[in-house]
Amino acid sequence: xxxxxxxxxxxxxxxKNIYKKTGNFSMFYKExxxxxxxxxxxxxxxxxIISIFIGAVTAxxxxxxxxxxxxxxxxIGYIVRDMAIIELAATFxxxxxxGKVGSNLAAEIGGMxxxxxxxxxxxxxVNTASYLVLPKIIGGLIAxxxxxxxxxxxxxxxxYLASVPTGLFTNFDYVKGLxxxxxxxxxxxxxxxxxxxxxxIITVSCYQGYFVKGGNIELGQASxxxxxxxxxxxxxxxxxxxxxxxxx
Amino acid sequence: xxxxxxxxxxxxxxxxLKGMDFEFDAGKTNLIIGxxxxxxxxxxxxxxxxxKPTDGKVWYDTRDFFDLSKEDLRALRMEVGMLFQGxxxxxxxxxxxxxxxxxxxxxxxxxxxxxxxxxxCLERVQLxxxxxxxxxxxxxxxQKRVGIARAIVYKPKYLFCDEPNSGLDPKTxxxxxxxxKEITEADNITTVINTHDMxxxxxxxENICFLDKGKxxxxxxxxxxxxxxxxxLNSFIFASPFLQRLKxxxxx
Ligand SMILES: Nc1ncnc2c1ncn2[C@@H]1O[C@H](COP(=O)(O)OP(=O)(O)O)[C@@H](O)[C@H]1O
Ligand SMILES: [Mg+2]
Numbered sequence: 001x002x003x004x005x006x007x008x009x010x011x012x013x014x015x016k017n018i019y020k021k022t023g024n025f026s027m028f029y030k031e032x033x034x035x036x037x038x039x040x041x042x043x044x045x046x047x048x049i050i051s052i053f054i055g056a057v058t059a060x061x062x063x064x065x066x067x068x069x070x071x072x073x074x075x076i077g078y079i080v081r082d083m084a085i086i087e088l089a090a091t092f093x094x095x096x097x098x099g100k101v102g103s104n105l106a107a108e109i110g111g112m113x114x115x116x117x118x119x120x121x122x123x124x125x126v127n128t129a130s131y132l133v134l135p136k137i138i139g140g141l142i143a144x145x146x147x148x149x150x151x152x153x154x155x156x157x158x159x160y161l162a163s164v165p166t167g168l169f170t171n172f173d174y175v176k177g178l179x180x181x182x183x184x185x186x187x188x189x190x191x192x193x194x195x196x197x198x199x200x201i202i203t204v205s206c207y208q209g210y211f212v213k214g215g216n217i218e219l220g221q222a223s224x225x226x227x228x229x230x231x232x233x234x235x236x237x238x239x240x241x242x243x244x245x246x247x248x
Numbered sequence: 249x250x251x252x253x254x255x256x257x258x259x260x261x262x263x264x265l266k267g268m269d270f271e272f273d274a275g276k277t278n279l280i281i282g283x284x285x286x287x288x289x290x291x292x293x294x295x296x297x298x299x300k301p302t303d304g305k306v307w308y309d310t311r312d313f314f315d316l317s318k319e320d321l322r323a324l325r326m327e328v329g330m331l332f333q334g335x336x337x338x339x340x341x342x343x344x345x346x347x348x349x350x351x352x353x354x355x356x357x358x359x360x361x362x363x364x365x366x367x368x369c370l371e372r373v374q375l376x377x378x379x380x381x382x383x384x385x386x387x388x389x390x391q392k393r394v395g396i397a398r399a400i401v402y403k404p405k406y407l408f409c410d411e412p413n414s415g416l417d418p419k420t421x422x423x424x425x426x427x428x429k430e431i432t433e434a435d436n437i438t439t440v441i442n443t444h445d446m447x448x449x450x451x452x453x454e455n456i457c458f459l460d461k462g463k464x465x466x467x468x469x470x471x472x473x474x475x476x477x478x479x480x481l482n483s484f485i486f487a488s489p490f491l492q493r494l495k496x497x498x499x500x
Contacts, residue, residue: 022353023353026352125325
């Protein structure tokens with residue numbers, strides 16, 4: 001319990017350094033571009049694959065639960081769409097990214113700590129918290145909401161592919177469902193979630209790497225912690241955001 | 249010149265440095281020697297501000313290192329270069345990009361001026377022609393040279409080297425030592441080197457402090473090493489029977 005507060009305190013204090021300017025802007029800009037590419041393009045395929053299956057499963061499940069009830073078939077399209085936008089796109093994408101991006105960032109920064117790269121930069125006068133972490137935060141805040149948006153669309157497409165060609169229900173029903181009861185507010189909620197999740201994944205993972213000590217075993221543990229803590233915090237914040245944005 | 253006064257350092261409850269006073273001279277290769285685990289790296293990291301001492305002061309000429317304003321500290325950082333034990337070269341950057349990194353980060357030079365300076369430094373360490381290689385593609389000795397080139401790219405007044413010979417063969421070690429000494433003298437740099445290498449002590453030991461159990465137990469230069477009666481120092485430097493005979497001869 002004591003160490004939880006020590007980590008929390010250090011995490012907060014660390015933020016003061018992250019948001020302090022360091023060095024020439026061109027170097028910073030180059031890093032941001034690299035991060036958007038690494039996080040965004042690097043995760044496109046995996047996000048695509050999981051989203052298509054999640055959409056398919058949602059449609060299949062809804063079909064199973066709703067057949068034999070008096071609820072009309074086109075509701076399935078509506079449910080798939082809103083589940084994707086409100087919950088599944090952001091949460092599933094970010095849980096997968098917590099694994100992929102989180103472990104990557106912790107290992108990259110932790111490796112730099114252990115190989116004295118961070119010390120070398122500090123000696124040169126570089127504010128390493130800012131130079132190493134801020135471009136990743138900005139890169140993540142740009143790339144991850146875009147990935148989530150793509151995930152939502154692919155999700156809906158996955159629902160279509162699983163149901164219409166297989167004859168669960170008609171093209172007309174699915175499209176009618178997609179066009180029913182649309183609320184823009186839910187899209188806003190999706191973006192709020194993706195921004196919050198992105199911030200959690202990037203900072204928690206970088207924190208684990210930045211303060212790593214020891215050798216390879218500690219680096220592996222830090223990488224694992226990055227993933228586990230990111231996942232748990234994503235789900236906790238999912239609930240908190242849901243309460244904040246759907247009540248009152 | 250760098251002067252340390254009464255430097256103490258503890259990690260949690262473990263006292264690693266227990267009160268040290270010494271003066272590192274300008275234009276000289278100053279050595280910190282001692283057995284593995286004696287606290288050499290900790291002392292060096294205190295000198296460059298990576299660790300804060302539990303007690304004591306570090307003076308860079310007239311500047312009290314741990315009492316500088318942010319602006320003064322930033323200015324001082326530009327006067328400091330460091331060569332790390334594992335070189336700390338950035339793997340994703342080429343040799344030239346590594347050396348240029350401090351300039352890219354902070355200088356207002358044009359790319360052409362920066363590249364010119366980078367080539368000057370690479371020539372200085374006899375590494376011209378390797379600009380576009382990656383650190384993993386060159387030998388350990390060459391990596392050291394890149395590390396030196398990067399450390400001097402800002403024309404430092406103070407240079408720190410943590411075990412510059414570790415992992416190198418004796419011949420390469422000596423050329424690296426000579427290179428550091430040559431640069432130190434030519435540019436009147438205050439150079440501080442951590443080492444437990446007997447050759448370095450004899451080659452470039454102009455001003456030596458010997459660390460043992462958290463204290464400086466001997467000070468002197470390489471000539472005084474040969475004649476010293478300090479048991480502790482002798483058992484460290486003249487570890488092998490061969491060297492003990494050498495020392496006995498020198499005394500006569
Ligand atoms: N960051 C640290 N935290 C705790 N103990 C440390 C730390 N760095 C070094 N030490 C301890 O200080 C002692 C001296 O280490 P060091 O200066 O690395 O020795 P060396 O003379 O071989 O360079 C060792 O016992 C080491 O365990
Ligand atoms: Mg050491």
